[in-house]
Amino acid sequence: MGTVKKFLTGRGVGYYLSLLALVCGITAGALYMATGVTSFNPDLNSGALWCIWLAVALCAVTIVFDIKEIRYVAAMLFLYGFMWYLYSQVTYIANVFVAIDGYGFTAGFIATFVFCILSFAVALLAGIFTAWRPWAKIKKAEEAADEAV
Numbered sequence: 001m002g003t004v005k006k007f008l009t010g011r012g013v014g015y016y017l018s019l020l021a022l023v024c025g026i027t028a029g030a031l032y033m034a035t036g037v038t039s040f041n042p043d044l045n046s047g048a049l050w051c052i053w054l055a056v057a058l059c060a061v062t063i064v065f066d067i068k069e070i071r072y073v074a075a076m077l078f079l080y081g082f083m084w085y086l087y088s089q090v091t092y093i094a095n096v097f098v099a100i101d102g103y104g105f106t107a108g109f110i111a112t113f114v115f116c117i118l119s120f121a122v123a124l125l126a127g128i129f130t131a132w133r134p135w136a137k138i139k140k141a142e143e144a145a146d147e148a149v
Contacts, residue, residue, distance in 0.1 A: 035108025051081030
């Protein structure tokens with residue numbers, strides 16, 4: 001039990017945010033694959049899929065190897081995949097804004113949009129907060145208080 005606790009407390013906030021970015025990225029990729037083909041978009045964009053799944057793989061690598069730069073690369077790939085996603089959906093977005101057919105944004109489009117943004121933002125925050133461990137300061141303060149007694 002002590003080794004598990006030491007492993008979990010030895011990791012920075014970026015480790016846990018990488019786990020969340022991994023989940024958000026998998027969700028975004030799966031949602032795009034499930035709902036990306038519409039009457040306006042007959043094919044899925046391979047650029048978006050490659051970027052999203054490569055970023056998911058890099059997030060998995062950062063869970064094993066705590067490397068800050070890889071987290072930033074994953075965040076940029078999530079952003080690039082999001083831009084490809086928007087590019088592939090531009091005819092659908094234009095149709096909704098022009099409102100010729102009375103269509104609105106579907107739940108699948110909105111969910112994919114939100115999870116793409118979340119995966120980028122969380123991966124970027126994971127890179128920023130890689131080494132931050134607020135619980136390490138609390139532990140040091142407790143040890144200092146125990147030594148003083």
